[in-house]
Amino acid sequence: MRFPTTTRVLIAGGGPVGLTLSVLLSAYGVDHLLVEARPDTARHPKARGLSTRSMEVFRRCGLEDVIRAAGLPADHVFFYRGRSLVDPDFVRTGIGAPPQDGAEHSPSPGLICSQDVLEPLLLRRAREAAADRIRFGTRLRSFTQDGDGVHAVLADPATGEQQTVCADWLVGCDGAASGVRSGAGLALAGPTGLGHFLSVRFDAPLGAVVADRASAAYFLTGPGGGGFLAVDNDRQWIYQRPFDPAQPDERLTDPSHLADLVRGAAGLPELPVTVRDTTTWRMDAQVADAYRSGRVLLAGDAAHVVPPTGGHGMNTGIGDADNLAWKLAAVASGRAGTDLLDSYQAERRPVARQIIDRSTDNSRARTSYRIDDELLLSAVYRSGAVACEDAAGPPQALSGYRPSGSPGARAPHVRLTGRPGIASTLDLVGPGFTLLTPARDASWQQQADAVGAAGLSVTVHPLDDGQLREEHPGRWARICAVPPGGALLVRPDGHIAWRTERPGTAGELGRVLRRVLALAS
Numbered sequence: 001m002r003f004p005t006t007t008r009v010l011i012a013g014g015g016p017v018g019l020t021l022s023v024l025l026s027a028y029g030v031d032h033l034l035v036e037a038r039p040d041t042a043r044h045p046k047a048r049g050l051s052t053r054s055m056e057v058f059r060r061c062g063l064e065d066v067i068r069a070a071g072l073p074a075d076h077v078f079f080y081r082g083r084s085l086v087d088p089d090f091v092r093t094g095i096g097a098p099p100q101d102g103a104e105h106s107p108s109p110g111l112i113c114s115q116d117v118l119e120p121l122l123l124r125r126a127r128e129a130a131a132d133r134i135r136f137g138t139r140l141r142s143f144t145q146d147g148d149g150v151h152a153v154l155a156d157p158a159t160g161e162q163q164t165v166c167a168d169w170l171v172g173c174d175g176a177a178s179g180v181r182s183g184a185g186l187a188l189a190g191p192t193g194l195g196h197f198l199s200v201r202f203d204a205p206l207g208a209v210v211a212d213r214a215s216a217a218y219f220l221t222g223p224g225g226g227g228f229l230a231v232d233n234d235r236q237w238i239y240q241r242p243f244d245p246a247q248p249d250e251r252l253t254d255p256s257h258l259a260d261l262v263r264g265a266a267g268l269p270e271l272p273v274t275v276r277d278t279t280t281w282r283m284d285a286q287v288a289d290a291y292r293s294g295r296v297l298l299a300g301d302a303a304h305v306v307p308p309t310g311g312h313g314m315n316t317g318i319g320d321a322d323n324l325a326w327k328l329a330a331v332a333s334g335r336a337g338t339d340l341l342d343s344y345q346a347e348r349r350p351v352a353r354q355i356i357d358r359s360t361d362n363s364r365a366r367t368s369y370r371i372d373d374e375l376l377l378s379a380v381y382r383s384g385a386v387a388c389e390d391a392a393g394p395p396q397a398l399s400g401y402r403p404s405g406s407p408g409a410r411a412p413h414v415r416l417t418g419r420p421g422i423a424s425t426l427d428l429v430g431p432g433f434t435l436l437t438p439a440r441d442a443s444w445q446q447q448a449d450a451v452g453a454a455g456l457s458v459t460v461h462p463l464d465d466g467q468l469r470e471e472h473p474g475r476w477a478r479i480c481a482v483p484p485g486g487a488l489l490v491r492p493d494g495h496i497a498w499r500t501e502r503p504g505t506a507g508e509l510g511r512v513l514r515r516v517l518a519l520a521s
Contacts, residue, residue, distance in 0.1 A: 003135070003154060006166045007033040008332045010152055012140040012180050013173030015042065016115060017300030017317035019122035021173060023061050024325035026129035027431055028492075030332050033165065034126065035138040035154055041123055044201055044277050045114030045231055045238060048216070049311035053376040053410070054318045055108035056494065060430055064108055066121055071113035072216060076233055080215035083222040084267025085206065092213055105401055106413050107424040110373040112216045114231050115314065143170060143183055145295045169328060170296045173317075176284070178302035184293040190286035190356065194307060194363055200239045200258050201277040207234035209268070220265055228265070239265060243280070253278070283307050285360045287352050291345035299324060304352035309362035311371045312355045319376060320348050326430075326492035327385070330517060335456060337518035343383035350395035351379050358398070377401040381408040385491070387498040387512045405480025405499050411436070411490045412479050414463075415471035422468060425476060426494060432457040433497070433513065434490040438477045439464045444487055447509040456513050458489070491516070 009025060011018045014036025025032045050058075050067070058064045082090035127134050135154075141162065143152040150170040155162045172180025181188070210218075210233060218228040226241030239262045243252065251257040259273040286305040291298050300317030307313075324344050330336035358375075380396040388407035396408075403412035414425045421427070428434055433456075437444055440462040448458040463469070463476055470476055480488055482501065489498040489512060498512045514520075 003033065003163050003165050004133075005164075007031055007133075008168050009033075009328055010140075010150065010165060010167035010170045011035070011173055012170065013175060013178075013300070013302070014038070014119075014123070014134070014136055015173065015175065015300065016047070016118055016122060016314050017321050018171075018173035019119065019126050020057065020061075020318050021171060021299065021321040021325055022126040022130065022134065023063070023122060024057075024321060025329065026126070027061060028325060028329035030325075030329045031133075032130065033133045033167070034130075034135065035140055036136045037139040037157060039137045041119035041136075042116045044199065044279050045116045045229075046199075046279075046281075047308070047311075047314035048112050048114040048229060048231075049110065049315070049371070050113050050118070050318075051110045051312070051315040051376050052106045052108060052374050054315045055110055056106060056426060057318055057322045059108045059426070060494075061125070063121065063125055067113055067118065068111060070117050070121060071111040072230060072233060074109070074111065076214045076216060076230065077110075077112060078215040080210075080213055080218040081221055082218070083220065084265065085209055085213075085218060085228065086267045090213055092215060103403075104413070104415070105374055105377060105403060107415075107426065112230070117231075140174070140179060143180075143296075145170070145184075150295050168295065168332060171324065171328075172296065172298045172302040173300050173321075174302055176286075176301045176305045178298065180296060181288060181298055181302050184296040184298075186288050186290055186293055186298065188286040188288055188305065190284065190305070191360075192284040192286065193282055194285060194360065195283040196243055196245045197281055197283070198241055198243050198252055199279050199281065200262065200275060201231075202237055202239060202259070202262055203235050203274040203276060204237060204262065204266075204271055205235055206237060206266070206271075209266075222265075224265070226265060241265070252280075283309075283363060285356045287349065287356060291349055292341060297324065297341065297344065303348075304356060306352070306356050307359040307363045310355070310359040312359060312376065315376055316352055316355050319351065319379070320344075322493045323348050329492075335517060337520070339518035340385060343381075343385035343518075346383035347379075347381040347385070351376075351398065354395075354398045372400075374401045377410055379410065380406065381495055383408075384518060385497065385516050386495075387489075387515055403479050405482055405488055405496060407496050407499050409496055411488065411494050411496050412476070414476040414479065416463070416468055417471050419468045425463070428461045429490050429494050430492045432459060432492060434458070435460045435487050435509070436476075436480075436482075436490060437462045437487045438482060438484055440466075441485060441487075441503065443503050444509075447504050447506075450507070451510045451513055454510060456510065456517070458509065458513070489513075489516075 009032040011034040229238040299320040
């Protein structure tokens, strides 16, 4: 076990959030090291739903197609309710609601792709970009920090061999029991034990049984509750049911008894069942009191524990990685002040708080809630990394998504034609800052050239440049409220940093960028 002795960013945890952060940091050219105590990726699909916003992140990473190919077909994304899997009086409803305005809000709709399938895809891409910097079977044993960085002791669990690595920044993506969080002196707050559940991974030939009712989740309304979660809607499944921890049942570790539970719940007493894996878990609803302590930051379940009733836990963590990656890249390269990292908590913690509250409400109505696939599109950030008059105002409530050009909002999707590989305005975003304008305007390119000469990169994209054009001309300007001569400045994570309705004055773009990047004037 030999590691580089120094790195810009040390990531502790190789689940979906840590691996997404690694992929993004590689895209931004940031040297990093990821360590994960497990020898391999997840065996149990703890999370399955990928929201529209997560799929947009993976689209930017070039991973959308491979993930979509590995997930369930779109016509399986339904909820089933019945007394068993063979109940003739079942009800099958769609997940989420259609857009209120009837418009397409994204080129990348969400899908079901279970965690045990997703993680290997992310790991492969992470290793393609940083092969020797992705180390599974390596534990972060301890760390200290000072004004210059973090000094971490890494260990091989099998041999006990240890080595110290010095990093500029440490990001804890190591789950709800995060050692990074406790080592940094941060704490979770909120209720625990909202429920206790048994989860059984099994193989059984159920594909033909559910052929006329294929769904992502099968809620059982009979005695005992619980239900089935589709992994492939054919032979691979999860059976899940509540249990009372105050009444221990030794049979819950007996594969024969578990197989009988599956058969009884399915309503198929002769069903051949092979139990592959089991786990028990507790439903909590907690958020960290802070996401940053000096040079240590938290992301994913280390920062927030979200009840699964809503399907937003993993997606909230992926959003953390997306928000944090470009900021770490900007700080590590010297293009931003370290105060930029304070905007990470200011932007992401309110999102987690609202998601936790909504998911907790859902847990009280476990068989009647709806999943809003586009909910995370509605996050509007308020922080120093957004240039607007109310940047320090209270966070806006997550609600039904309505596209707009408001600073802090996610830049709207509008279909584009005329250039291969560019199908949406979202495809123009990144890896640096992007200036979107209704049409070609030499003054904006001149301003971008000026900030480029000062070391701050901005790419100008007119939406009508003679080749690239909108599928429905004028739609983007109407949605974003940007008249001719105006522009939107979009951050690398796709959120709007600044909007102007008029041509910029000399030096204005540079001043806005320095404000957003927490650079001294």
